Amino acid sequence: MILNYALDFAFLCFGLGLAMNLYRVFRAPGVTDRILALDTMVINVLTLIVLYGMRTKSGVNFEAALLFAMTGFVSTVAYCKFVLRGDIIE
Amino acid sequence: MNLMVEYILAALLVFGGIFGIVGSFGLLKLPQMLQRLHAPTKATTLGVGSALIASMAYFWFYEDRVSWHELMITLFLFLTAPITANFIAKAQLHRAINKEDLPPTGVGTQWATYDPEVQAVSPILLDDRDPG
Amino acid sequence: MMYHWISVPVLLPAILGAAMVLLMRNDLLLQRVFALVSTLGLLAVSIALLVAASNEGPEVYQLGDWPAPFGIVLVLDRLSAMMVTLTAVLAVAVLLYTIGSGWDTRGRHFHALFQFQLMGICGAFLTGDAFNLFVFFEVLLIASYGLMIHSGGRDRLRAGVQYVAFNLVGSSLFLFALASIYSITGTLNIADLAVKAAELPQGDAALFRVAAVMLMMVFAIKGALVPLQFWLPGTYSNAPGPVAALFAVMTKIGAYSVIRFGVIVLPTTHPVTGTLIADLMLPAALLTLIIGALGILGATTLSRLAAFAAVASMGTAFIAISAFTPASTAAALYYMVHSTLAGAALFLIADLVTYRRAHDGLHQSLPPIAQAGLISALFMVSAIATAGMPPLSGFIGKLLVLDALRDSAALVWSVILVTSLIIIVGFARAGSTLFWKAHASAPEGDGATHPAQALSFVAVGTLLAGLVALTVFAGPVIAWIEVTAASLFDPAAYIAANQLPEVK
Amino acid sequence: MLRRLFPHPLLSMLLFATWILLVNQIKVGSIVMALILATLIPMLTAPYWPNRPPLKKVPAFAAYVLLVMWDIVLANIQVARIVLFMRNENIRSGWLAIPIDLKTPEAITILAGTITMTPGTVTSDMSSCGRVLLIHALHAPDPDAVIHDIKTRYEARLKRIFE
Amino acid sequence: MSLALIAALPFLGALLPGLMIRAGKNACALVTGSVTALALLMLGLNAPAVLRGEVVQTRIEWIPSLGLNANFFLDGLGLLFAGLILGIGLLIILYARFYLAKSDPMGQFYTYLMLFQGAMVGIVLSDNILLLLVFWELTSLSSFLLIGYWKHLPEGRQGARMALTVTGGGGLAMIAGMLILGNIVGSYDLSVILENKEAIQSSDWYLPALILILLGAFTKSAQFPFHFWLPHAMAAPTPVSAYLHSATMVKAGLFLMARMWPVLSGTPEWFYIVATTGLITMVMAAKIALFKDDLKALLAFSTVSHLGLITMLLGFGTPAAATVAVFHIINHATFKAALFMSAGIVDHEAHTRDLKRLGGLRTLMPITFTIVTIASLSMAGIPPLNGFLSKELMLESASQTAWMANPWLLGVLATIGALFSVAYSFRFIAHAFLGPVREDYPSKPHDPGFGLWAAPALLAGLVILIGLMPMLTASWLVNAAASAVTGEVVAVKITHWHGLYAPALWMSLAAIGGGLLLMGLHPRLMALWNATPRPDAKRIFDGMVEPFAALAGRIANTLHDGALTRYIAIGTLAIAAVSYYAFDTGSHAVGTRDLMPVHPVPALGWLALVLATVAIVIYHRQRLLTLVLVGIVGLMVSVSFAYFSAPDLALTQISVEVATIILMLLALNFLPKATPMESSPVRRTWDGAIAVIAGVGIAALAYALMTRDQAFNPISEYHITNSKPGGGGTNIVNVILVDFRGYDTFGEIIVLGIAALVIFALTEALLRAGPANDRLLAWRPDQRRAGDRHPMMLVVATRVMLPIALMVGVFIFLRGHNEPGGGFIAGLIVAIALIMQYMASGFAWTAARQKVDYHALIAMGVLIAAATGIGAWFNGLPFLTSAFGYVTIWPLEEFELATALLFDIGVFLTVLGAVMLALASLSRIGLRAGETVNVQPFDIDPSEGRTLNSGEVR
Amino acid sequence: MEALVASAIGMMTAAGVYLMLRQRTFPVIVGLTLLTYAVNVFLFTSGRLATNMPAIYGEGAPGYSDPLPQALVLTAIVISFGMTAVIVMMALGAFLESGHDKVDMNDDDAPVDGGQK
Numbered sequence A: 001m002i003l004n005y006a007l008d009f010a011f012l013c014f015g016l017g018l019a020m021n022l023y024r025v026f027r028a029p030g031v032t033d034r035i036l037a038l039d040t041m042v043i044n045v046l047t048l049i050v051l052y053g054m055r056t057k058s059g060v061n062f063e064a065a066l067l068f069a070m071t072g073f074v075s076t077v078a079y080c081k082f083v084l085r086g087d088i089i090e
Numbered sequence B: 001m002n003l004m005v006e007y008i009l010a011a012l013l014v015f016g017g018i019f020g021i022v023g024s025f026g027l028l029k030l031p032q033m034l035q036r037l038h039a040p041t042k043a044t045t046l047g048v049g050s051a052l053i054a055s056m057a058y059f060w061f062y063e064d065r066v067s068w069h070e071l072m073i074t075l076f077l078f079l080t081a082p083i084t085a086n087f088i089a090k091a092q093l094h095r096a097i098n099k100e101d102l103p104p105t106g107v108g109t110q111w112a113t114y115d116p117e118v119q120a121v122s123p124i125l126l127d128d129r130d131p132g
Numbered sequence C: 001m002m003y004h005w006i007s008v009p010v011l012l013p014a015i016l017g018a019a020m021v022l023l024m025r026n027d028l029l030l031q032r033v034f035a036l037v038s039t040l041g042l043l044a045v046s047i048a049l050l051v052a053a054s055n056e057g058p059e060v061y062q063l064g065d066w067p068a069p070f071g072i073v074l075v076l077d078r079l080s081a082m083m084v085t086l087t088a089v090l091a092v093a094v095l096l097y098t099i100g101s102g103w104d105t106r107g108r109h110f111h112a113l114f115q116f117q118l119m120g121i122c123g124a125f126l127t128g129d130a131f132n133l134f135v136f137f138e139v140l141l142i143a144s145y146g147l148m149i150h151s152g153g154r155d156r157l158r159a160g161v162q163y164v165a166f167n168l169v170g171s172s173l174f175l176f177a178l179a180s181i182y183s184i185t186g187t188l189n190i191a192d193l194a195v196k197a198a199e200l201p202q203g204d205a206a207l208f209r210v211a212a213v214m215l216m217m218v219f220a221i222k223g224a225l226v227p228l229q230f231w232l233p234g235t236y237s238n239a240p241g242p243v244a245a246l247f248a249v250m251t252k253i254g255a256y257s258v259i260r261f262g263v264i265v266l267p268t269t270h271p272v273t274g275t276l277i278a279d280l281m282l283p284a285a286l287l288t289l290i291i292g293a294l295g296i297l298g299a300t301t302l303s304r305l306a307a308f309a310a311v312a313s314m315g316t317a318f319i320a321i322s323a324f325t326p327a328s329t330a331a332a333l334y335y336m337v338h339s340t341l342a343g344a345a346l347f348l349i350a351d352l353v354t355y356r357r358a359h360d361g362l363h364q365s366l367p368p369i370a371q372a373g374l375i376s377a378l379f380m381v382s383a384i385a386t387a388g389m390p391p392l393s394g395f396i397g398k399l400l401v402l403d404a405l406r407d408s409a410a411l412v413w414s415v416i417l418v419t420s421l422i423i424i425v426g427f428a429r430a431g432s433t434l435f436w437k438a439h440a441s442a443p444e445g446d447g448a449t450h451p452a453q454a455l456s457f458v459a460v461g462t463l464l465a466g467l468v469a470l471t472v473f474a475g476p477v478i479a480w481i482e483v484t485a486a487s488l489f490d491p492a493a494y495i496a497a498n499q500l501p502e503v504k
Numbered sequence D: 001m002l003r004r005l006f007p008h009p010l011l012s013m014l015l016f017a018t019w020i021l022l023v024n025q026i027k028v029g030s031i032v033m034a035l036i037l038a039t040l041i042p043m044l045t046a047p048y049w050p051n052r053p054p055l056k057k058v059p060a061f062a063a064y065v066l067l068v069m070w071d072i073v074l075a076n077i078q079v080a081r082i083v084l085f086m087r088n089e090n091i092r093s094g095w096l097a098i099p100i101d102l103k104t105p106e107a108i109t110i111l112a113g114t115i116t117m118t119p120g121t122v123t124s125d126m127s128s129c130g131r132v133l134l135i136h137a138l139h140a141p142d143p144d145a146v147i148h149d150i151k152t153r154y155e156a157r158l159k160r161i162f163e
Numbered sequence E: 001m002s003l004a005l006i007a008a009l010p011f012l013g014a015l016l017p018g019l020m021i022r023a024g025k026n027a028c029a030l031v032t033g034s035v036t037a038l039a040l041l042m043l044g045l046n047a048p049a050v051l052r053g054e055v056v057q058t059r060i061e062w063i064p065s066l067g068l069n070a071n072f073f074l075d076g077l078g079l080l081f082a083g084l085i086l087g088i089g090l091l092i093i094l095y096a097r098f099y100l101a102k103s104d105p106m107g108q109f110y111t112y113l114m115l116f117q118g119a120m121v122g123i124v125l126s127d128n129i130l131l132l133l134v135f136w137e138l139t140s141l142s143s144f145l146l147i148g149y150w151k152h153l154p155e156g157r158q159g160a161r162m163a164l165t166v167t168g169g170g171g172l173a174m175i176a177g178m179l180i181l182g183n184i185v186g187s188y189d190l191s192v193i194l195e196n197k198e199a200i201q202s203s204d205w206y207l208p209a210l211i212l213i214l215l216g217a218f219t220k221s222a223q224f225p226f227h228f229w230l231p232h233a234m235a236a237p238t239p240v241s242a243y244l245h246s247a248t249m250v251k252a253g254l255f256l257m258a259r260m261w262p263v264l265s266g267t268p269e270w271f272y273i274v275a276t277t278g279l280i281t282m283v284m285a286a287k288i289a290l291f292k293d294d295l296k297a298l299l300a301f302s303t304v305s306h307l308g309l310i311t312m313l314l315g316f317g318t319p320a321a322a323t324v325a326v327f328h329i330i331n332h333a334t335f336k337a338a339l340f341m342s343a344g345i346v347d348h349e350a351h352t353r354d355l356k357r358l359g360g361l362r363t364l365m366p367i368t369f370t371i372v373t374i375a376s377l378s379m380a381g382i383p384p385l386n387g388f389l390s391k392e393l394m395l396e397s398a399s400q401t402a403w404m405a406n407p408w409l410l411g412v413l414a415t416i417g418a419l420f421s422v423a424y425s426f427r428f429i430a431h432a433f434l435g436p437v438r439e440d441y442p443s444k445p446h447d448p449g450f451g452l453w454a455a456p457a458l459l460a461g462l463v464i465l466i467g468l469m470p471m472l473t474a475s476w477l478v479n480a481a482a483s484a485v486t487g488e489v490v491a492v493k494i495t496h497w498h499g500l501y502a503p504a505l506w507m508s509l510a511a512i513g514g515g516l517l518l519m520g521l522h523p524r525l526m527a528l529w530n531a532t533p534r535p536d537a538k539r540i541f542d543g544m545v546e547p548f549a550a551l552a553g554r555i556a557n558t559l560h561d562g563a564l565t566r567y568i569a570i571g572t573l574a575i576a577a578v579s580y581y582a583f584d585t586g587s588h589a590v591g592t593r594d595l596m597p598v599h600p601v602p603a604l605g606w607l608a609l610v611l612a613t614v615a616i617v618i619y620h621r622q623r624l625l626t627l628v629l630v631g632i633v634g635l636m637v638s639v640s641f642a643y644f645s646a647p648d649l650a651l652t653q654i655s656v657e658v659a660t661i662i663l664m665l666l667a668l669n670f671l672p673k674a675t676p677m678e679s680s681p682v683r684r685t686w687d688g689a690i691a692v693i694a695g696v697g698i699a700a701l702a703y704a705l706m707t708r709d710q711a712f713n714p715i716s717e718y719h720i721t722n723s724k725p726g727g728g729g730t731n732i733v734n735v736i737l738v739d740f741r742g743y744d745t746f747g748e749i750i751v752l753g754i755a756a757l758v759i760f761a762l763t764e765a766l767l768r769a770g771p772a773n774d775r776l777l778a779w780r781p782d783q784r785r786a787g788d789r790h791p792m793m794l795v796v797a798t799r800v801m802l803p804i805a806l807m808v809g810v811f812i813f814l815r816g817h818n819e820p821g822g823g824f825i826a827g828l829i830v831a832i833a834l835i836m837q838y839m840a841s842g843f844a845w846t847a848a849r850q851k852v853d854y855h856a857l858i859a860m861g862v863l864i865a866a867a868t869g870i871g872a873w874f875n876g877l878p879f880l881t882s883a884f885g886y887v888t889i890w891p892l893e894e895f896e897l898a899t900a901l902l903f904d905i906g907v908f909l910t911v912l913g914a915v916m917l918a919l920a921s922l923s924r925i926g927l928r929a930g931e932t933v934n935v936q937p938f939d940i941d942p943s944e945g946r947t948l949n950s951g952e953v954r
Numbered sequence F: 001m002e003a004l005v006a007s008a009i010g011m012m013t014a015a016g017v018y019l020m021l022r023q024r025t026f027p028v029i030v031g032l033t034l035l036t037y038a039v040n041v042f043l044f045t046s047g048r049l050a051t052n053m054p055a056i057y058g059e060g061a062p063g064y065s066d067p068l069p070q071a072l073v074l075t076a077i078v079i080s081f082g083m084t085a086v087i088v089m090m091a092l093g094a095f096l097e098s099g100h101d102k103v104d105m106n107d108d109d110a111p112v113d114g115g116q117k
């Protein structure tokens, strides 16, 4: 079934993406790059969760994915605000 | 019909996968930080969007239940991606870029990130009361 | 009969603590009144529970109406009733002292934290579930963190960070242990554990032994058993006096848990663990006593002396516990009750001195303090009790311990008696410097005048009166405790009260 | 009255839709619940959104959203091409300062967001008067074209929608 | 009962002086004296029976299970000692009334004295060795107070501590000895023990018991080598010395040896230990006494010497010698108490008791001179005084006893001791009272008033009386006591003349002659003595105790010096070692569970987790980066929960993660942004090794556990079965949380609530005047700060996202019972949504627009949860019993109404309140550090083309 | 998979312990956080590993993973969150009071024995 291959392909892509993010976290000229890498990582991870949901025919983790999106955003903003201002809630 | 749906879904997944990996690859490949910012902001978002739509459609057609949560996630990502990008860009400006390297605003004021005036704040100090 | 009342020692302080935060956050007088009323209420309830537990067998309270081992149960037996009552007595005295000394004015939320602390302690004593014990450990710990740094200050905060950090390691270890236990036995109820652990297959033996020692080491941290005692001196000596006094019962929670698990779940006859715990505990306990005694002798401040006295008392208690016989357990229980009251009194007296001298160093001779006569008399009494000199309960406690450990007399007796001497010398040096040497450096009456703080003295007096009562009524008290210890060693009633289903 | 009840009608609609999306079902019960929440939550958060954006043409706004979505797809293909096939030394990145005429914070934000999501540009900063946006272009051999594109394709439309 | 009362009376009496002192010193002394007299009277009432040979007993149960009971008995020995204690006590009370200065707190003195008296009486009346121990140690304690009575004297403090250390320590040894004895016999009752000589002496534990008990006796009685404390105890007021060191405390050791004599004596061990010790003590102390210039020191060493004498006699182990010992106890008490009191009088009048500064007092203080002469001559053993009688008997005994088969050694040495005794006794008289009157006394001496000399005079009278008519005045008492000691009927015959062939006569004469000779040679000997280096007891004691105390302090304080890192290192190693030992000594079967296959993507997640963890270790000095990496670890942990079928955990982990990181970022703002490199490579290697040990251990344990099947069906099977039918929810995890184990959750939200309260209280403390507040007021950002505090884009986006997030929160909350979610996660989501709003527009701006009382939220949450649980009581069910039902209200669909939902509301509120209160507290610290409050939600207003919120800085 | 999970737990434990042995409060707290992760996962694994078997009725999964450890981990996560918040705040307080963030109290100006109250 072609869908399975497509799913595998998507897994592969986002998984490789995750690996690349990981590399970027380690090899980065500055902290902003790392924040960006983490932000991207969150997105890749939540995609993997959704793909895994397709594979297992279960939507049980979709709230988790939604929450990943939310918390990923909040933490990225928090890191950036820290870089910009020090005080993230001022 | 089913085959059709399957091909569309597969295409969405492949499309999403490609853009997903492009985003992360861009993050690796591009030489400047701000260039790297472009890749995940756009490509990953779209890639994820495609995958999410594929998932939604998959559950709709194959599992016979509607799962709108993917749409929620997509919506959320599209809403937040520009903000994230803006913040990361600002952080990079602040950390690593001289304001001389930027074009002038053309209206006589500075870019906000560099402008101490914008830090300046209202003289109204709330008394240090118990907020809780 | 007492059914719902079993939950009251936990719920009463919890609800009052919350109500204080909600309704009387900014009214100290109201807080004091309610705290006192509620703590006295706790005392009344605990005494009623004590009576009930003495007259009837263990009683199980099924929270949420779920049967054990599936839900959490509270178990009222003689031991838990005794510990709750001890807590309540101590709480009343400490509360009186706090109000009398005005410690509760030196920071926010003292009374709420105090109530939550009581909730945690009572919860830990009453629970019949291993994981719930962890939860209540955390309740009492986090409240203790707050109380320990009450009113702030550099050294207190820095010591506080250490206290929290070390105990977080302990909490982690607790979870490692509980996870291992659940992983092996599939249960968390203490009685159920006792039943199942006895029937473990051979292949699980090594892992279960690891889980058992990890669990015991958690309790050893709470009980300040060497080499996990390091957190105690800095914490107790930097905590506010009344808080340190309340902490006197916290170390006992460690000892209590060792007894609860060591006797019921991991008896020395256990096919898997055997005498493992006992063998490891005895040397550690002896070292604890030695370290505590050395610390008392070498203490540089009165509060550190009191802290090391707490270490030493735990050493003595654990020596008794490590024998795991009914007699030694009875000795340990009597000694624990005694040392809780004595240790608390010592911390309160240290606070009385510190408050008047603004310093409790033992090397500086400072002008005499107000009410020196009374305070020195109180110090003398508590020193006698702590050092285990006759005629107070400390002596009786030590005699009980010596008597119960006659099988390993050569080693144990020497350590206990030699350390007793060291402790006596330490107290004599401290007392003579604090109260006698002061007179040498300035004529009497030059000390700063301080408010009489009648309540503070009443509090100390209450604790010392408790010691006297423990001495005078030692006969009936020990008889009662012996029955308690005997019932621990015959856990059939405890297990039966849980009404466990058949093991599959 | 209605204003008090629905300080931000569009938001309430969005929330209504959100609830339906969340509960995954369109039944009477969920609709009632969605109505309740879509009323209550904006009232609760109204203090944080004190002004009311002058959103005049809702259909135009919808059209704008569709346009942007299409552009996003295009933008991605463009970025993908640059990332995958263009040699790094050939990439002509640069900064652009785009003066804007929009006045409404909401409109400016949407514009800035649009710029970020569409071809090769990221909104990086704003002048301290709020009248100029700082844009980073990934590959803009002709910066003026980009500025022109943004001003006509997006800003003009937003201006019509909001002002 | 009456015996117990005799023992108790002094204790009761101890309470009175403190109360009576307000009524004046006379009243105080009178009351104290009356109590003592009453006790003496009661003792007298019992005397006839005892003298008839009966044993009077009183038994009161105290701690029967321990064998420690308030059992008293009175036999001849007890009668003798109790009589001495109470009788001399009465005299001391009288004497002290006149001796103490106005400034001395007399009430305190009498209180201590009575405590001591009670303890002594208790010792001699105890019929239970544990009870005896109680009183024994009490004498140490009360003598500590008495010796240190003059608090201002450093020698007093030192002497008191020394006495307590030595006698208290001996007492502790005795505890062990007594316990052994009790264990051998099976009873702690003396009357029982005394009948078990065979059992005791044949026991393997006899020698340890003997040594331990003798340690107690020797220390108390200042026997060599424990004699050194006694002279230093002379810093006490003279009444104390007279009482403690003549008649009572030091005699306690003798009493004990006499008391245990029937069961312990008669063995070679006893003989060689006791007799030898006594002999050495006698000779050595007598010699030292000769060279003491301080009257009280002279008397102190003389006391030691006489105690040695008595000890030696007891050590001989023969009934005859024991009888002599008893007799000498009486005699010594009389003359020594008189002498001490006289020395006190001299000191009191002349303001010195230094023999070098005295002399010629004979004419100035004739009464005192008379008393001293009588008592000293008795001490010297000059006939016909009582000292002579017993010393002669002693010499006789010594001459008849062989030591290591040497028949004359004991006799010679005893004679030498007696010789010294003669010398110092004469010296006392000669150097203090004889010779010319001097002009340079510190104070003009004259005889004191009657009150002060009455007591010693009475004793001097007794010295003469007993000396002249021993058979009439003392033999009955000696008989009674000696019978009790020896266990056989003793009928002593005391005469002044034993015939020319009695060796004692010649020994006595030699002693007197030699003594006089020594006396004559004294100046030269003194010079020699002074030229000889001697060990100073105080220095030796200090030299032992002080370094030991210092060492103890160094050990304890170095170990507990506040080095948390070492604490944790030791703790970790200990845990690892013990766990390994436990594993190694048990049997383990390798797990046979089917392992789960590894798929590439999860493996990638593993890699991410491990690499991020490694990176944290490598980069931990860059703190912001560390937090970013912690974010990755949290993300990976969270996603693995999702992968391993735990969606609730994934939700919780990720939201807690963000809240934690935001808290840490808020704190990091004020903390240094980098950690300096402080530890040496060696230290890092060590730490690394410890870390690896811990990590490998835990990993191995985890693996071993995971790969084995559970031995029993886990209790969660019940939860899986009963979640829906019994708990009304389909999300089993949530039903466990709010129902099966709702009590855990109740505790857990309280933990969170307390955490917030602690943070709030700590903030309050930090913001009070003090170093922290000063630092905050002076605080300047340590990193460059960008403009634009509240970028517009975020503010605008938040206007939409906050409501959506709140909606998600409601959704997650409502579905929690049946799907992943619940009150806790919902609370965190709402909190995170609010945090987003705070980050956008600032805390103060946001908080000012929504006056939510976070304290109230926390408290309400806890109260709602508690109330929900308590509600079950009204149905007669236990706390937290849930109820649920399915309700249909048009137009809503059928929905579930469960009390668990209410409980979950409590959870929700507490979580929300706690997180927000913590943030609010941190924000207040920011405000104090100079953060200001914006009046507009964002800083740039494009509509007006200017910066909002502008104005002056600060 | 079990080996991977176990090694991850071990890694986090080791890193946590190593950081707790550093001399500044911040790494110590990070170390504690890592240890907490390790503990939580360890506790979680006491129910053994299972994929696609959430403990929720009606998900159509072939079985249920053990829900009890999950509930326990939830409790543990919440509790450790509270603890972390408190120690973070206390570390900040200690820093503000003393001007530095050293953990050990033996190598600086603070008297070992408590001193001034």
Ligand code: NA
Residues within 6 Å of the ligand: A039, B040, B041, B042, B045, B080, B081, B082, B084, B085
């Ligand atoms: Na993005």
Ligand code: NA
Residues within 6 Å of the ligand: E726, E727, E728, E729, E735, E738, E739, E882, E883, E884, E898, E900
């Ligand atoms: Na329920």
